[in-house]
Every structure is written in C-alpha cells, then in structure tokens.
Amino acid sequence: MTRRGFRVPNKSSLCKARGRLGARVMEEVFRQVAGPIAEKERCPAAFWRGLRLEAFDGTVLDVADTEENAAEFTRPAGGAGPGGYPQARIIALAERGTHALIDAAIGGRQQGETTLAMELAASTGSGTLVLADRNMPGVPLWLAFRRTGAHLLWRLKRPTAQRVDQVLPDGSYLTRIHLDKHQHAAHRRRGEPVPEPVLRVIEYTVEGSDEVLRLATSLLDPETAPASELAALYHERWESEGIFAEIKTAQRDSRAVPLSGRPDGVRQQIWAHLIVHHLTRDLMHHAAVEAKTPLDPDRISFRAAQRQVRTNLSPLISPLST
Numbered sequence: 001m002t003r004r005g006f007r008v009p010n011k012s013s014l015c016k017a018r019g020r021l022g023a024r025v026m027e028e029v030f031r032q033v034a035g036p037i038a039e040k041e042r043c044p045a046a047f048w049r050g051l052r053l054e055a056f057d058g059t060v061l062d063v064a065d066t067e068e069n070a071a072e073f074t075r076p077a078g079g080a081g082p083g084g085y086p087q088a089r090i091i092a093l094a095e096r097g098t099h100a101l102i103d104a105a106i107g108g109r110q111q112g113e114t115t116l117a118m119e120l121a122a123s124t125g126s127g128t129l130v131l132a133d134r135n136m137p138g139v140p141l142w143l144a145f146r147r148t149g150a151h152l153l154w155r156l157k158r159p160t161a162q163r164v165d166q167v168l169p170d171g172s173y174l175t176r177i178h179l180d181k182h183q184h185a186a187h188r189r190r191g192e193p194v195p196e197p198v199l200r201v202i203e204y205t206v207e208g209s210d211e212v213l214r215l216a217t218s219l220l221d222p223e224t225a226p227a228s229e230l231a232a233l234y235h236e237r238w239e240s241e242g243i244f245a246e247i248k249t250a251q252r253d254s255r256a257v258p259l260s261g262r263p264d265g266v267r268q269q270i271w272a273h274l275i276v277h278h279l280t281r282d283l284m285h286h287a288a289v290e291a292k293t294p295l296d297p298d299r300i301s302f303r304a305a306q307r308q309v310r311t312n313l314s315p316l317i318s319p320l321s322t
Contacts, residue, residue, distance in 0.1 A: 018260075018265065018268065019264075019265070021268070022264055022268065023264045023265070023267035023268040023271060026267075026268050026271035026272050026275065027267070027271045029271070029275055030101075030104070030271050030274050030275050030278070031103075033275060033278055033279060033282075034100075034101045034102055034103060034104070034274070034275075034278050035100070035102055036052060036054070036095045036098075036100060036102055037095065037098055037100045037281075037282055037285055038052070038095060038097055038098050038100070038285065039289075042289040042294065043097055043098060043285065043288075043289060043297065044097075045096070045097035045296055045297075045298070046095055046096055046097030046098055047097075048129060048229075048233055049224070049225070050127070051127060051128060051129040051151060052095065052127055052128045052129070053095070053096035053097065053128075053129055053131065053233075053236070054093055054094065054095055054096065054102060054124060054128050054129070054130045054131070054150075055093070055094060055096055055130065055131040055132065055236075055237045056091060056092060056093040056094070056117060056120055056130065056131075056132055057091070057092065057132070057133060057237075057241055057243075057244070058089060058090060058091040058092075058113040058116070058117070059089075059090055059244040059248075060076075060087040060088065060089050060090070060109055061087060061088050061089075061090060061248070061270065062085035062086075062087055062257045063085060063086050063087065063088050063257065063260075063266045064085075064086075064257055064259060064260060064261050064266070065084065065085050065086065066086075066261040066262070068261065068262050068263060069086045069261065069262070069263055069266060070086045072086070072108055072263035072266075073086040073087055073088045073089075073108040073109055073110075073263065073266070074086060074087070074108050074109045074110045075087065075109070076109060085257060086108075086109070087108075087109040088106060088107070088108065088109070088266060088267075088270060089106070089107045089108060089109050089111055089113070089116060090104060090105070090106055090244070090270065091104065091105045091107075091113055091116040091117050091119075091120060092104040092105075092120075092243060092244070092274070093120045093123055093124070093130075094243050096131070096236055096237075097296075097297065097298070098281055098282075098284075098285045098297050099242065099243050099246070099281045099297070099302075100278060100281050100282060100285065101243070101274055101277060101278040101281070102120075102123050102124075103119075103120045103122075103123035104120075104274050105117070105119040105120060106267055106270055106271070114138050114140075114141050117132075117141055118140075118141060118144055121141075121144040121145045121147070121148055121150075122148065124145055124148050124149075124150035125148045125149050125150055126148075126149035126150070127149075128150045128151065129150070129151045129152070129153060129219075129233075130145055130150050130151070130152050130153070130154075131152075131153050131154070131233075131234060131236070131237040132152070132153075132154040132155070132237070133154075133155055133237065134154075134155040134156060134157050139177050139178065139197070142154070142177065142197060142199075142216075143197060146197065146218060151217070151218045151219055152216070152217060152218045153215060153216075153217045153219070153230055153233065153234055154215065154216050154217075155213065155214065155215055155216075155234065155237075156201065156214040156215065156216050158212075158214065160177070160214075160216075161175045161176075161177050161199065161201055161214075161216060162175075163175050163176070165198075168200070168222045169222055170222040170226060170227045170228075171203075171227065172200050172201060172202045172203075172222060172227045173200070173201055174198055174199070174200055174201075174220065175198070175199060175200075175201055176196045176197065176198055176199075177196070177197055177199060177216075178196055197218075198220065199216045199217065199218060199220075200216070200217050200218075200219065200220050200222075201214060201215070201216055202214070202215040202216075202217065202227045202230055202231060203215075204227070204231045213231075215230060215231065215234055217230055243277070246277060246302045247273055247274075247277050250302055250303040250306060251273060251276060251277060251280075251306060252273055280302065280305055280306055280309060281297075281302075283305065283309065284297050284300045284302070284305050285297045287300065287305075288300055
C-alpha cells in the first residue's frame with residue numbers, strides 16, 4: 001500500500017534499519033531529552049527547602065531467550081535452576097513530583113545495582129537531594145554522589161554506621177563510615193588519603209511496626225534539616241519504583257518481552273522505552289502546570305496520558321492516513 005509515493009516497508013526492512021541504527025543513537029537521543037523539568041514556583045512537590053528532590057532505583061527486565069542475550073545479560077539463578085529468560089538490569093535517576101527521568105544506565109543481571117548507579121552520579125549536583133533505598137548505600141557510591149555537591153538521604157542496612165560520635169538535639173547522631181579493607185588498601189597504594197565521610201543517622205519507627213528504620217543523610221544540621229521532615233520525605237522515594245511499574249505494565253505490557261534477539265537491539269528498545277516515558281511525563285507536567293487551576297502532576301493518570309498521546313499521534317505519523 002502506498003500514499004503519495006510512500007511504500008510501507010515490510011518487517012524485514014524495518015529490522016535491518018533498526019540494526020543499522022544501533023543502540024548508541026537511541027541512547028544519545030535519551031540523553032538529549034532527559035533531565036529535570038520542574039520549576040519551584042510551578043511544581044513545589046519536586047522540591048524540599050530549596051533542594052530539588054531526586055531518587056534512583058533499579059529493576060530487571062526479561063529479554064528474548066537467545067544465546068547472545070543469555071551471554072550478555074545472564075539469567076537469574078534459582079533453586080530449581082536458571083530462570084527462563086535472560087534479564088537486563090536498569091538503574092534510573094528520576095525527579096520526584098514529576099517522575100521525569102534524569103539519567104539511566106543499562107547492564108546485565110550479573111552487574112550489581114551499586115556498580116551501575118555509579119554512572120548516575122554525574123547527573124546530580126549542587127542544589128539536589130538524592131534519595132535511595134537500603135540496597136544502594138556503600139562508601140564509594142556515597143562519595144561519588146557527594147563529590148558532585150549533591151546532598152543525600154539514603155536508607156541504611158541495620159549493621160551499618162552504628163558507632164555514635166555525637167548525639168544531636170533531635171535524637172539523630174553523627175558518625176563516620178569507613179571503606180572496607182580492600183578499598184582502604186587501594187587508597188594507600190595510590191598514596192591518597194583514606195576518606196571517612198561524616199554523616200548523620202536518623203532512627204525512627206512507623207505506626208503499626210516495631211522495625212527501626214535508619215536513614216543516613218549528608219544534611220548534618222538538625223535545625224535546617226529536621227529529622228521528622230527527612231523521615232517523612234524519605235517515604236516519597238517509592239515514586240522511583242512507580243516509574244518502573246509505569247514502563248513495565250502501562251507502557252510495554254507486563255507480559256511482553258523485548259523481541260530483539262541481540263543485545264544491541266535489546267538496549268535500543270530499552271532506551272526507546274525510557275525516551276517515551278520521559279516525553280510522556282514531560283507532557284503530563286506541562287498539562288498540570290498550565291491548567292486553569294494548576295494540578296499536582298501525580299493527579300494525572302499515566303495510562304490515560306499515554307492513551308491520549310497514541311490517539312493524537314497515530315493519524316500524524318501513519319503514512320496511510322488521509
């Protein structure tokens with residue numbers, strides 16, 4: 001079928017064109033469009049005491065079951081043997097309040113979340129407060145983010161940073177965290193001073209639970225960063241998990257597996273999904289703040305927004321439309 005001399009390419013032609021395009025192009029497009037979008041006056045939910053709120057988290061995504069993908073991304077291990085599909089690992093940094101993606105890294109399941117998260121540090125900086133779950137903290141990762149000027153609010157695992165150096169008026173305390181012996185030796189061999197960053201630990205419980213939650217922050221002054229506010233703020237970190245749910249279930253269908261049998265094609269598809277998610281969230285934010293009565297972007301349904309985008313774009317991009 002043709003329209004004004006345009007011939008619809010067949011599937012094999014599209015696959016070949018995708019192969020020529022590669023993943024690097026889609027990654028570069030993502031890096032061109034991604035970034036924070038909120039303004040303090042128009043989207044106050046994305047800020048706290050003048051700091052832009054950001055959070056990072058990770059997930060895994062099933063990919064096509066081919067030898068190449070299995071070698072690149074690896075399968076999950078289990079008591080009954082390897083999992084059915086290889087899995088790619090994604091770590092994403094996002095803006096709280098808008099869910100706008102700021103940065104992302106893609107690797108194999110065998111790569112640790114903290115290793116991939118190192119790639120996100122450069123996208124933070126002065127004027128930001130970065131939230132992360134307890135699976136993330138580690139001294140090298142903490143230092144990488146702090147070197148950018150970002151402030152941090154991360155949940156701690158129970159055995160970490162328990163030595164009390166100074167108790168503060170609000171019940172939080174100052175402590176130091178230390179590199180493990182291998183990292184310590186590496187600094188010594190390079191003739192570098194061994195860093196021992198000071199952080200503030202906040203311990204609290206939530207109603208209905210006896211579990212003691214522990215947060216570490218680089219905000220050391222309880223007067224300018226009250227422990228009660230930080231504890232409440234940390235629980236907004238769930239928004240980063242919501243982003244992956246939006247991509248997996250609303251955008252690509254939870255039953256779908258990326259079709260590409262080659263790692264470069266898998267990465268290309270994942271970058272494309274991240275681009276679409278960011279652009280959808282950007283449109284939602286714009287619609288919310290431009291409304292006659294401005295809305296919190298969280299009040300708009302992501303699924304409904306994507307349906308609206310598809311409805312409006314389909315006639316414009318289809319070569320067969322009249």
